[in-house]
Amino acid sequence: MLDRLVARAAQLPSYGELRWHANHSSRLMMRKGVLLANGRSRDGGVSARLYHNGAFGFAAAPADDEATLAAVIATAKDNAEFAGGASAAALSTAAGGGAYDYRSKRAPLSAEQRVEIVRRLDEAIRARYPGLVNVDIALSSHASEKILANSDGAATYSYVPRAALVVSMSVAANDGIVELYDILGGFGEIEDQSFDEATLAPWLEELHEHLRRKAEGGQCEAGDHDVVLDSALAGILAHEAIGHTCEADLVLAGSVAGDNLGLQVASEKITLGDYGGRGPDGKSSFAIHVDDEGTPCRDVAIIENGVLKNFLHNKRTAQMLGAEPAGNARAFSFQDEPLVRMRNTCIAKGNDKLSDMIGAIERGYYLKRSTNGQADATSEFMFGVNCGYEIRDGKLGRAIRDTTISGVAFDMLKSVTHVGDDFRWAAGGGWCGKKQPIAVGMGGPSIKCRVTLGGRG
């Protein structure tokens, strides 16, 4: 297939990419012992994207024979001409290559073995914790397989899998149902993960203990507070608070990051980057070496010692802002065009101890786990928090119920006083939504800062 795409790409009438792309996924979902989802899916096909007079034409179809390939190229050409832009300068010609196959070398688990993981876990949880109102268990996998060639000579293959196990428990409290979930897993296929009893038992015990304390806890007090963000939250902070604001398509639209390049936007303790490969330590939940425009991936320093240094680009935004693309153009499926996306985004670890951070707060909160998040052009971010504790006089107090934290990133990051010597990639990997969903890696250390909390307390 790669040879066919390379041959066709060399004959494209203008700059363009050809991509064969298939997503392979599986999902088992059990609720209270009832298997609600038990299946797999595959979605694949070919696409062509052509650049003409400053605009793109794109076409895709769910087959990969020569006739289909010729048809999508012709339709993409027609679409590019229909887009009808004005003449524009040429795009970057950096061309990546290589094969990056992260398929598991272990024997795949059978359908029976996968169901058995979920069934036995469900039985064990309900036997060990009989007071639960509900138990949800989801075991899922996703792999993105791509073959890409462009008219500048890029030619690459990749297969990038990851898998996640999610357990959610609910219990009845005095004022209603209280729920908590956690995620295990990350890079690789299901058979590459440690879902054995020895790994799961202490993990479940910790999850249940946090749930028990959360049920006995209360609403947090709305307003501005000193907080310690656990390293489990640092990734979503890097992604939502900074990463999105520094995507060059948002900058071109008017994001405040555009007014702050070269300026101090954070404490000198903050260094934040977006990385190719599997991140600076090679342990992220996601891998990328060549993006979906064929650009080889380079690391991007977004913030260095508190100073905003760079934005994230595709070929088009790099051309418009006079930068070099570093491999941030990514597409979710064969039907999707590449967009400016993050890859492995993280805050670099510092030298501070988590215990010192908690000890430094007289009245505030220790926030341990996040749910969903959102960014904004103003750099005002938010993310949900489903597990946390009060801090009173430097010690952890009662648990808090679900809340949301927010802040203006370029203000909040200046309030950072401590950056932890710990570091963690978000478990199970993260997904980001921006016209298309996309797999991302995100991580960082514990951080002490000041944010706004929602709540009725």
Place this chain on the structure above:
Amino acid sequence: MSAPSNDFLDQILARAKDAGATAAQTLTSRMRYFEMEFDHRSVDLVRSTENETTTITLFRDGKRGSATLNGRQPEEVAAAIQAAATAAAAGVADPANDIADAPSLPPGDHGPAAPDRAAMRAQVDEFLASLPSRHPLLRLRDSLYTFTDQETEFANSRGLRQRERRGRHGYRAMFMAKDGPLTTSFNAVGGSSFSPFPSLYEAAGVGRLMAECERSLQRRPVAGKFVGDVIITPHCLTGLMPSIAGALSGQALLAGSSPYKDKRGERIASPLFSLDNAPRSEDFAEGSDFDEFGVPTRDLPIIEDGVLKDFLIGYFFSRKLGMPQTAGVRNSRVRPGETSLADMIAGVKRGILFSRFSGGAPNDNLDFSGIAKNSFYIEDGEVRHASSETMVSGNFQQLLQDIHAVSKEVVNFGDCAYPFVAASGVTISSK
């Protein structure tokens, strides 16, 4: 690409039986999609795609397994049938696992079969040409004018057959305002319609939001913390209603986590609030004639004058819970009230016009907290200023009870339709 056909589905059902299925069903969806993407300056992408997705579900001795593929390559179809059979064999038996027995409907045909691309392009060009004079500070990105032609076909081994086709136009505008160093939050609105939108300034109520966006450059936090009123806009409700519908779903009833699990026939909302599920309504371009089990959909009241009339229960959960099936598809419609938006605002002592919720997903108890984005502070019946860094916290169970006005004005998004809803008792706070 060939159109869906009974032959293709019948072949799948026959091969499923050969693979050991005691029952089987298959759902095929063929889609042709056309999109123009533009920012505030020009069209930057024209995209057209085709796809055909088929989900095959096999039942074997009370167990269920499924596989989804796209295209019709014979080896992929064979692999999917085998994968579904293997999954079913490995599954967990449940008496609720079965295919449906329901009447086959005449084929449905809704909306135009193809887009008028030139006319759509002319609309976008007119919109972009007039934007600088109408909204000089507005910046758009990733805005879309689309057309989707979708054929869906269902068959099961009990002889149930369904087919429908829907052709619809879609629109999404994502925008912000910028004036020198002043920047507003992004706002986004989307909707769908069988017909082309008469104006890209008025589709899905976007005109009001664009005007509000330009008035939001100067904004500040709402002072302090107080319990006040919120006027929830139709656009904000699109983000909030799925949580309430989720709490009324069969999934939540099975979990035992729904606060409404024992509330059928009881008042769970203000008498001013009525919610319908309306998948058959011709108002909704994104409705459905039948659900994923091939069961014909129907419109019915869910909450009527504040009283919970029915849950949203699909085929599997109706069997599992021993309750009647009411819904396999959700298209929510909150019935309009008798108050104008202007009168609602005039009636607020202190509160906000709550335009977008950006917050953590509400929990099972329907507690919520998040930022009130693109929103405005109201005091003594007047909109005072755009808000920033302002959070709202409350509980949807209580909020539904505390509704004191529902507007005459309604926005139809193509898959749901909502009025403005005014409620009291929400905690509003800032830094």
